[in-house]
Amino acid sequence: MPGRLAAIELAKLFGVLAHPLRVQVVEELRDRELTVNDLQASLGVAHASVSQHLAILRSNRVVIERREGRHVYYHLRNPELAKVVAQFLSFALPDTTESQRIISAIESAKGLWGPEK
Numbered sequence: 001m002p003g004r005l006a007a008i009e010l011a012k013l014f015g016v017l018a019h020p021l022r023v024q025v026v027e028e029l030r031d032r033e034l035t036v037n038d039l040q041a042s043l044g045v046a047h048a049s050v051s052q053h054l055a056i057l058r059s060n061r062v063v064i065e066r067r068e069g070r071h072v073y074y075h076l077r078n079p080e081l082a083k084v085v086a087q088f089l090s091f092a093l094p095d096t097t098e099s100q101r102i103i104s105a106i107e108s109a110k111g112l113w114g115p116e117k
Contacts, residue, residue: 016060021045022053023085029063030082033075 017023021043028034028042039050054074057063062081066073076082 012060013062016056016062017085019053019056021049022057022062025050025053025057026062026076026082026085029074029076031079033066033073035071035073039074 017026024043025039028039034042036047036050036054039054040047043050054063058065058074061077063074064077066075
Protein backbone atom coordinates (compact mmCIF):
# COMPACT_ATOMS: atom_id res chain seq x y z
CA MET A 1 0.00 0.00 0.00
CA PRO A 2 2.88 2.51 0.17
CA GLY A 3 2.56 3.02 -3.59
CA ARG A 4 -1.09 3.94 -3.15
CA LEU A 5 -0.30 6.48 -0.43
CA ALA A 6 2.46 7.98 -2.56
CA ALA A 7 0.03 8.20 -5.51
CA ILE A 8 -2.53 9.96 -3.33
CA GLU A 9 0.01 12.53 -2.13
CA LEU A 10 1.25 13.13 -5.67
CA ALA A 11 -2.32 13.57 -6.92
CA LYS A 12 -2.86 16.19 -4.19
CA LEU A 13 0.19 18.08 -5.42
CA PHE A 14 -1.05 17.90 -9.02
CA GLY A 15 -4.39 19.23 -7.78
CA VAL A 16 -2.68 22.16 -6.08
CA LEU A 17 -0.85 22.94 -9.31
CA ALA A 18 -4.01 22.54 -11.42
CA HIS A 19 -4.60 26.30 -11.62
CA PRO A 20 -2.61 28.37 -14.15
CA LEU A 21 -1.97 31.20 -11.69
CA ARG A 22 -0.47 28.82 -9.14
CA VAL A 23 1.82 27.40 -11.81
CA GLN A 24 2.88 30.95 -12.66
CA VAL A 25 3.54 31.69 -8.98
CA VAL A 26 5.77 28.61 -8.78
CA GLU A 27 7.70 29.82 -11.82
CA GLU A 28 8.01 33.37 -10.43
CA LEU A 29 9.41 31.95 -7.18
CA ARG A 30 11.82 29.70 -9.10
CA ASP A 31 15.02 31.21 -7.70
CA ARG A 32 13.92 34.12 -5.55
CA GLU A 33 11.53 35.17 -2.87
CA LEU A 34 8.83 37.74 -3.53
CA THR A 35 6.09 39.60 -1.72
CA VAL A 36 2.42 39.55 -2.70
CA ASN A 37 2.92 43.01 -4.24
CA ASP A 38 5.88 41.75 -6.29
CA LEU A 39 3.84 38.81 -7.56
CA GLN A 40 0.85 41.03 -8.28
CA ALA A 41 3.01 43.33 -10.40
CA SER A 42 4.73 40.55 -12.32
CA LEU A 43 1.56 38.51 -12.92
CA GLY A 44 -0.77 41.43 -13.57
CA VAL A 45 -3.60 40.13 -11.39
CA ALA A 46 -5.47 41.46 -8.37
CA HIS A 47 -3.78 41.48 -4.98
CA ALA A 48 -6.61 39.41 -3.49
CA SER A 49 -6.23 36.74 -6.17
CA VAL A 50 -2.49 36.40 -5.54
CA SER A 51 -3.13 36.19 -1.80
CA GLN A 52 -5.77 33.46 -2.21
CA HIS A 53 -3.52 31.33 -4.40
CA LEU A 54 -0.54 31.83 -2.10
CA ALA A 55 -2.72 30.65 0.79
CA ILE A 56 -3.49 27.43 -1.11
CA LEU A 57 0.18 26.93 -1.97
CA ARG A 58 1.19 27.64 1.64
CA SER A 59 -1.42 25.32 3.18
CA ASN A 60 -0.19 22.55 0.88
CA ARG A 61 3.46 23.11 1.82
CA VAL A 62 4.51 24.31 -1.65
CA VAL A 63 5.57 27.77 -0.49
CA ILE A 64 6.95 29.05 2.78
CA GLU A 65 6.67 32.58 4.10
CA ARG A 66 9.36 34.62 5.79
CA ARG A 67 8.49 37.77 7.70
CA GLU A 68 10.76 40.77 7.80
CA GLY A 69 9.12 43.62 9.68
CA ARG A 70 5.83 44.37 7.93
CA HIS A 71 6.88 42.52 4.78
CA VAL A 72 6.10 38.88 4.07
CA TYR A 73 8.31 37.13 1.54
CA TYR A 74 7.36 33.88 -0.14
CA HIS A 75 9.69 31.23 -1.52
CA LEU A 76 9.38 27.64 -2.70
CA ARG A 77 9.82 25.01 -0.01
CA ASN A 78 11.67 22.94 -2.62
CA PRO A 79 13.02 25.02 -5.53
CA GLU A 80 13.39 21.83 -7.61
CA LEU A 81 9.60 21.97 -8.09
CA ALA A 82 9.98 24.87 -10.54
CA LYS A 83 12.39 22.80 -12.63
CA VAL A 84 10.00 19.85 -12.66
CA VAL A 85 7.10 22.11 -13.67
CA ALA A 86 9.20 23.52 -16.53
CA GLN A 87 9.99 19.97 -17.67
CA PHE A 88 6.27 19.25 -17.86
CA LEU A 89 5.98 21.87 -20.61
CA SER A 90 7.14 19.29 -23.13
CA PHE A 91 4.09 17.17 -22.24
CA ALA A 92 1.79 20.13 -22.94
CA LEU A 93 2.94 20.40 -26.55
CA PRO A 94 0.48 18.98 -29.06
CA ASP A 95 1.47 15.94 -31.04
CA THR A 96 2.54 17.51 -34.35
CA THR A 97 1.64 14.42 -36.39
CA GLU A 98 -1.87 14.30 -34.95
CA SER A 99 -2.26 18.07 -35.30
CA GLN A 100 -1.22 17.94 -38.96
CA ARG A 101 -3.65 15.09 -39.61
CA ILE A 102 -6.51 17.12 -38.12
CA ILE A 103 -5.53 20.24 -40.07
CA SER A 104 -5.43 18.23 -43.32
CA ALA A 105 -8.84 16.72 -42.59
CA ILE A 106 -10.32 20.14 -41.90
CA GLU A 107 -8.83 21.58 -45.08
CA SER A 108 -10.22 18.64 -47.09
CA ALA A 109 -13.65 19.07 -45.49
CA LYS A 110 -13.62 22.79 -46.28
CA GLY A 111 -12.99 21.88 -49.93
CA LEU A 112 -15.81 19.34 -49.93
CA TRP A 113 -18.27 21.36 -47.89
CA GLY A 114 -17.39 24.80 -49.25
CA PRO A 115 -19.72 26.93 -51.36
CA GLU A 116 -20.58 25.62 -54.79
CA LYS A 117 -18.93 27.32 -57.69
